[in-house]
Structures are given as structure tokens and as C-alpha cells.
Amino acid sequence: MPEHLIRLRGGWSVHDPDQLQNPARSLTLPARLGPGFPRRARLERRFGRPRHDPSGEIISLLLEGVPGLIRVVLNGDEHEPPSTGDRLELTNLSLGPRNVLILEVELDDSGDLDHPWGAVALVISPRAQAVDPPLA
Numbered sequence: 001m002p003e004h005l006i007r008l009r010g011g012w013s014v015h016d017p018d019q020l021q022n023p024a025r026s027l028t029l030p031a032r033l034g035p036g037f038p039r040r041a042r043l044e045r046r047f048g049r050p051r052h053d054p055s056g057e058i059i060s061l062l063l064e065g066v067p068g069l070i071r072v073v074l075n076g077d078e079h080e081p082p083s084t085g086d087r088l089e090l091t092n093l094s095l096g097p098r099n100v101l102i103l104e105v106e107l108d109d110s111g112d113l114d115h116p117w118g119a120v121a122l123v124i125s126p127r128a129q130a131v132d133p134p135l136a
Contacts, residue, residue: 002126003123003124003125003126004050004052004123004124004125005062005121005122005123006047006050006121006122006123006124007119007120007121008029008045008047008101008120008121008122009028009029009030009120010028010029011026011028011045011046011047012026012027012028012029012043012044012045013025013026013027013043013044013045014026014027014037014038014041014042014043015041015042015043015044016038016040016041016042017038017040017041017042018038018040019038024044027043029043029117029118029119029120030065030116030117030118030119031116031117031118032115032116032117033107033117037107039106039107039108040104040105040106040107041104041105041107042102042103042104042105043102043103043104043105043118044100044101044102045100045101045102045120046098046099046100046101047098047099047101047122048097048098048099049095049096049097049098049099050095050122050124052124056127057124057125057126057127058089058124058125058126058127059089059090059093059095059122059123059124059125060087060088060089060090060122060123060125061074061087061088061090061101061120061121061122061123062086062087062119062120062121062122062123063081063082063086063087063088063103063118063119063120064086064118064119064120065115065116065117065118065119066081066086066103066105066117066118066120067107067117068105068106068107068108069081069103069104069105070104070105070106071102071103071104072088072101072102072103072104073100073101073102073104074090074093074099074100074101074102075093075095075096075099075100076100077093087123101120103118103120
């Protein structure tokens with residue numbers, strides 16, 4: 001099976017941890033964050049189990065254009081954001097009927113927030129098939 005990509009575009013909720021009294025606002029990624037977007041934010045996205053059964057395959061998150069990403073939490077399990085590249089392999093992951101992805105972001109003033117932020121996708125890849133060594 002080739003790699004299967006599930007884009008997580010719409011349906012994001014943005015919470016400002018410094019303004020908890022304000023309701024969350026919705027967001028579609030990638031987005032131009034621009035002025036008025038909180039410098040610290042918690043983005044939350046709920047999604048269902050893929051129709052394709054990913055058991056026995058490699059599941060990873062594709063995180064492109066996410067400067068300031070400091071924390072990734074999927075179904076309550078915290079994962080280190082990728083330090084290089086844009087893929088975060090999720091080992092020993094079991095996707096349930098309902099799943100929650102949380103991205104915590106801390107943006108600085110030096111970045112240009114007029115560029116689109118956050119292309120995020122769930123990637124399901126086949127495991128490499130083990131090849132037996134040739135018999136002598």
C-alpha cells in the first residue's frame with residue numbers, strides 16, 4: 001500500500017492560555033496568523049479513526065511550516081516536536097474512534113506571521129517488509 005495522507009485542515013480550535021475567559025475561536029490550517037493572533041496558543045483538533053485500518057503500519061504527523069511549535073499531544077500522550085525535518089513518527093500509537101491532537105505554540109515577534117502557518121496531516125505508511133537473507 002502506498003503512503004496514505006489525511007490532511008487536518010479545518011476544525012481547529014484556538015485557545016489563548018492568557019485569556020481563558022474568552023471562548024475558543026475556530027481556525028482552518030494553513031492560516032495567516034497575523035496581528036491579533038495570540039503569541040501563546042493551544043490549537044486543538046478532534047478527528048475520527050481513519051477508514052483504512054492503520055494497525056501494523058507506521059503512523060506519523062506531517063508538520064510543515066509550524067515555527068514556534070513547543071508541544072505535541074495526541075490522545076493524552078506528549079511527543080517531542082521534530083527538531084529537524086517535518087515528520088513526527090508516533091510509535092506504539094493506537095488510534096481510537098475519536099482522537100484529539102493538541103499543538104502548543106509560542107510565537108515570537110521576530111517572525112513574519114503573514115506567511116501561512118501550519119500544514120498538518122496524519123500519514124499512514126506501510127512498514128518495510130523484512131527481507132530474509134539469501135540462503136548460502
